[in-house]
Amino acid sequence: MRIERLSATGTLRGLAELSALLIDVVEHGASIGFTLPISSEEVQSYWQKVAGDVAAGHKELLVAVDDRGAVLGSAQLALESRANGRHRAEVQKVMVRHALRGRGIGAALMVRLEHEAQAEGRTLLFLDTSTGTAGATAFYRKLGYTFVGGIPNYAANPDGRLVANAIFYKLLPAQGAVSSLHPFSAHEPAAASSP
């Protein structure tokens, strides 16, 4: 298994597999923005929109693939572009094929997503997930995310029932924060070393 970052073209090329992944996850009860019945048309137009966001630089899309290139899971990073929020990004739609859960694929996607976020200069990640079995609160707690709170009746589960969400965040160390310091700044002020 390896994690790949898809371009917009790669996203469109993988449309059928990405759509199959999303349908599999929703049909197994995940609250991830869709309700049942779910149509392949709405799912395909969703991935086309993601491809547009990737092309515009607003989003990163990661996929977990097996040795033959089959898609096992995916995760997205929505990069805030407003001037006061360019240090943050939202984790969205982390999903793994139902039959392949519990093998570390979701965690591997999140580790890579965090590296990508740091490479983009993002030091705050946030997300929301549904409470109960349709969400992934235990998963995010395991990965070191802090629970903030939730909003009652926030979203409908695939079966149409309204449930609360759970909001999480994680602070990331700034990439290169230590190495970007002046090499002598701690012990040797520039003025002292000048002739």
Ligand SMILES: CC(C)(COP(=O)(O)OP(=O)(O)OC[C@H]1O[C@@H](n2cnc3c(N)ncnc32)[C@H](O)[C@@H]1OP(=O)(O)O)[C@@H](O)C(=O)NCCC(=O)NCCS
């Ligand atoms: C959440 C999801 C992505 C996890 O994927 P996964 O590949 O099964 O996760 P991993 O195997 O990498 O698990 C990582 C850790 O989280 C824990 N974990 C994962 N899902 C869990 C659950 N439902 N309950 C409790 N712990 C869970 C694992 O036990 C593991 O801990 P460990 O390292 O101590 O064993 C997957 O269950 C999924 O696709 N869910 C549906 C979509 C969804 O709800 N996404 C989140 C909303 S954005």
